[in-house]
Every structure is written in structure tokens, then in C-alpha cells.
Amino acid sequence: MTAWIWGAGSSTFGRQTDKLPAQLAWRALQEALADAAISRVEAAFVGTVFGTLGVAQRALSGVGLTGIPIISVENACASGSTALHEAHAAITSGRYESVIALGVEHLTSLFDGPIALDPTDREQATGLLFPGIYAMSASRYMHDHGASPEDLAQVAVKNSRHGSENPRAQRKRALTLEEVLASRLIADPLTLYQCAGLSDAAAAIIVGSERRTSRDVALRASVLRSGGPWDHASEHVWGYDIVRDTARDVYRASGIGPADLDVVELHDAFTIGELVTLEALGLADDGAAPAAMGAGRFSIGGAQPVNPSGGLLSRGHPLGATGVAQAAELVWQLRGDAGSRQVEGARTGLLETMGGGTAGLDGNACVVAMLEAT
């Protein structure tokens, strides 16, 4: 069922120690409200992982949105897209006629290295944080498909080139393959520039129950799935199965398939993530994503540009804000408002995030949503 995106906004991304989380949110909310030309919605769904108590209320009351029901949601790296998913469900189920999906995160005030999640978890205590788990995925992928370190590193090269055209991006410099490969080793084979950094940002999307103008973007479908511990035992690299299954549901619900996609924003918290996700989404055959990327297929100017914003690697990855920021980028792309990083003629856009799953006993979450210009 279709909901309609009336407005989008975001703060800039990066280390912003001079700003409180609510201040970042105010920037995103003001832009989204002005874009939608409204001052009021009926409810708010707020994605944040480490946001302190009251940050959602403070963010919304700061732009005059006090009194409405506010529901903060969390799903690890998919927290922002979970807020979008709940906004979509609230509209399509007829619960509300206008809502905001807000994402906000301020990681640099909380962490000084890899994000630590659960001090009681024994696997994490041994070092199995996100870089470690993605590094194991990368090793497995390289073994399965004969991929090289360069195959991984080119993801960061492409996304940094895209990000260099995004004035809101955290990493604004286009990196060379040599720079990516020579950067500090974080978790073999992943080097520093193959890992998303800590980021502070907010993003907001306003979703309504009717199409009001030709600038409104259709939110054709949104699917949220949770995975399980056995995902680690799949014949595919970890994460592949849940992304494939979630995307399949979205393709079916929207009637838009992978071949129809004009632009994609997906979860490249680590370079290997983008390769695996491209294949799970059906944008490349298993093991074929590196060659297709090398041929320019997923670059701006190519057939199916992926992460024109710079992705999590270059725009930044402020957990709760990420999924909402992906939606904002797609809105700008589908309206033709993306400036020097515009994907020409883009009419359909897909976003994907995957959250959690560090520990063997945990499941993870995946959200895939389909947007379309109208």
C-alpha cells in the first residue's frame, strides 16, 4: 500500500561536538516541515539507538511539535529505517494521516572506537564487534568467489567519489584505491576507509496519506524482517539471506523488481556489506558484484547507481539517522534535486538497511523500502 512522502530534511553529517542531538534534529525537522509546507503532523516515530532519554521529545518540541504521540524505536543500524517503516505502517493502516519519521544519533559524544553494544555478551568480549564480524564476512566472500582486496576497496572509492559531491557528507574527499588499501588495518581484510566512522546527524521524512503535489514521492512498500542466530550458518555470507528475503517481499508488494531500479541507497557500513547486499538484492549474480562495480554499473552515470549520497561510508552512519537519511537522498534523487550527484531520470529508488547481529545468539533486522517518483 502506498504512503506519500511530503517532505525530507537532514542535518550535515560528521563529528559535531558543538551541537546537541536535539539541535541536529531541529535542522532536519525544520527542513522537512518547510519542504512539506506544513507545521503539524499527528504523530512521530523516532529512530535512535543511543539517544538519551527525552531526546525525541526535546527534538520535536523544539519545532513546535509538542503534544503529539512520540514513539522512539530501535533496531540497531536499522533504527532509522524502522522509524520510516512504522511511519509507513501508520499511514497505510489508516491509523494516522500525517506522521514524521525522525532519526537522530550523536555517536562521537559516546564512543571513541568501535561501538560496544552489550557488556554481558561473551562473543563481543572476545573482540567480535562489528568490524570483526564484517571482516569474517569479507574473508568468506573472498574465499567463495575469489574476490581480491581491491574488489572490496573499490566500494569505498566509488562511494567516496559520490560523497565528494554531497555537501552534507562526513567524508568529502574522493579516495584512491591505493589510499583505501593503504589505510590502517582495522580487521583483516578491512582497512580504515572500508569502515564507516562515528557520525552525528539527524534526518526527517514527512509521510502522508494522500498525494498532494507532483513533488510528493510514493512510498510504495516497506518490509521489516528479523533474522535469527542460524543466519550465521547459511551457505551465503552473513546477512545475505535476510536481505534477499526482505527485498523479495518488497519487490512483490510494489511490483517493482531489481531490474527496474534507477537508484539505490544501501547499507555499506563496511565495504563487504555493499557487495553482499548488491547480490542479495538481485542487482548482481552471486560473486558478480565486484566486476559489475568495476565496470561502472553502480556509479553515478552507470546503469544503476548505488549510494549516490556517499553511503554510510562517506555520507556517514549515525545509526538511528541512517535509514531516514537514505530516504531523504532518494527523495532528492527522485525529484531531480540532487545537484551534481543527480542520477539522471531516476524514477524508482530502493533503500536497505540491516541492523544488529553481532552476537551468535542475536538475530538481526532488515528493512527494505521502495520509493517512486509520481
Add this chain to the structure above:
Amino acid sequence: MTAWIWGAGSSTFGRQTDKLPAQLAWRALQEALADAAISRVEAAFVGTVFGTLGVAQRALSGVGLTGIPIISVENACASGSTALHEAHAAITSGRYESVIALGVEHLTSLFDGPIALDPTDREQATGLLFPGIYAMSASRYMHDHGASPEDLAQVAVKNSRHGSENPRAQRKRALTLEEVLASRLIADPLTLYQCAGLSDAAAAIIVGSERRTSRDVALRASVLRSGGPWDHASEHVWGYDIVRDTARDVYRASGIGPADLDVVELHDAFTIGELVTLEALGLADDGAAPAAMGAGRFSIGGAQPVNPSGGLLSRGHPLGATGVAQAAELVWQLRGDAGSRQVEGARTGLLETMGGGTAGLDGNACVVAMLEAT
């Protein structure tokens, strides 16, 4: 619109350092699923404030509920009731036909004193944590209504008497007025036994779209409101206005008014909270709650028993679990399953929680829900 509660469960409450959060959740989930005589639901809404990443997935996959959409929600002390509220909305909007509302919190592993929320907040840095803000409410209430320290302390006496009949309660000893008044001063005029302690627990409620048996309890209405900074400037004590307005909506939606209530579970994180809430709910005139309580009106055996579980003060207040535990207590009461703390003939029950609001710039959240035996 009515949803139906098919099952309820909870862990015990208290300091449970030998158990992981997920283990507490498994206990609650197993009891609720067995009570509902089902093994599967379509989605889960999980209330937790400080739950670490993945706790919801770990909790649900541990009882075989892997793969379903899991949405963790947060609204400070109202996080559990927000999960219940979202479960209610998911059913009544037709989004799902069966869902779980789970609440889980493990505070003793994280805190060793009053809960600290936002290190960037200047008011909190001056000591304005929850005990402080409720102490100011108590002082204001005493000034406005000529209430005495004994008027406040009797709330803890009543709820500890109720809690002494609850085998799951954290504080199992019935306290005397002298003990409450003589306990350590936390924030004048509130003494130790007038403040809910740190607690670890989980609770679960299964909500469905149809009435299956006579044991099913109707969830007639649920309303979530957010407040604003101006609540502190009301002519009433802080929190009164939002509780009054939220309850009014629930009374209207359910057709059940304050005079019709047989049993109430409300937010007594501090003794003053119960007095203010009783008046805001319309169970006593402004300033009249202490006298009515003194006359036994709100005790088990009285006209309208309040917090038969022991309330947050004695059963315990594990933030994300609290609202769900309130619902579980009402289910047991409305079925006549509450043992020695049974409210005889209870047919209607109301729950209320209020979350957040420590800082002047924040808003808070209030959830009120109406349950009825059928």
C-alpha cells in the same frame, strides 16, 4: 476499538544479577505464550529503555519467535506501556492479528543510584534527577493542599502491604508509616521507601484481534500523549495535566469512566506520583486523595483498589517492563487469578504510566489504557 489480551506473563522483580535480560524475558514470554496457548505471533513490540542492542531479538529468538518483525520502543518510564499501546494500535488498525508486547529492563547491572539520563543536560547536572523533580512536586502539593509527610508516606505503606501479597514483588515486606518516614532522606520530603528502587524484570502480554475464550480480557482503549516543557508551569503539580487529558481520552473511547473503575495500576515511582495521579484520573478531587486513601478507598478491600500488585514502589519499576507488568496484573485481577491480593469482582481495570520530563526542555509521555473482563 477493542483488542483482546490472550495471555500474560512476567518474571519476578528485583535485583537479579545472576540473570541476563534475555533470561528474564524468556520467563515472561514462556508464561504468556503458554497462557495464550499459542507458539507464534506476527510481530513484537518491545519496551526497553537501557536494554542493550539485540536484547529484543535475543529474547524472542530464545522462545522460537525468530523471523517476525521486532520493533523496540522507548518512552522513558512509559516504555512498557508504549509497547502495549503500539500492540493495541497494530491490532485495531488491522495491521496484524496477533502480536506480543514485551517489556524488559535490567537496571541493577547499569546503575548504582538514581538513573542518570542525559550527561549533556544542565538541569540534571545540578542534581535535578527524578527524585529531585518529584520532591519538588511533593513540596508544591503539600503547599497547595496542606498535605503532611504522613499523607505522602501512607502511599508506600499501602503499596507495600499489597506487595507483601505478591510473590513476584521486589519489596515483599509490609512497611509501617514510621518505617517509611524514618527511612533515609533521598530528596526532601521523599524518603527512601517513597522511591521505587532499581529493578530487573520482564513482562509480556499477547494481544489478538478476536475474543477466543472467556479468559480473554478486552483492551478497550489505549491513548499515548506527549507533554511539553510548559507542563512545569501549569497551575497543577507537574504531570497532572497530561494524565488528566490522556485519561479523558480513554474514558471517552472506552465508555468507562473513573467511577466505573474496579482496579487501577498507576505510576507510583514516588509516593507523590500516586496522589497526583489519583486526582488527575478523577478518582479523587484535587487535594482529596490523601484523605480518601487514609479511609481505605484505594486499598484491596476498599471501593477502588489502586496498585494491588504493590505498584512501582513494591512490585518494582524496571522501566521498560513496568507498563506491561501493570497490564499483566490487571489481566490476573480481571480473571480472578490474583490469589491473596485479588480485588473481588473486578471487571474493569485501568493502567497509567508517565515517562520522562526531567529536564525543563523535555516533554514527557503518558499512556493510559482500559481493560475489561468479558
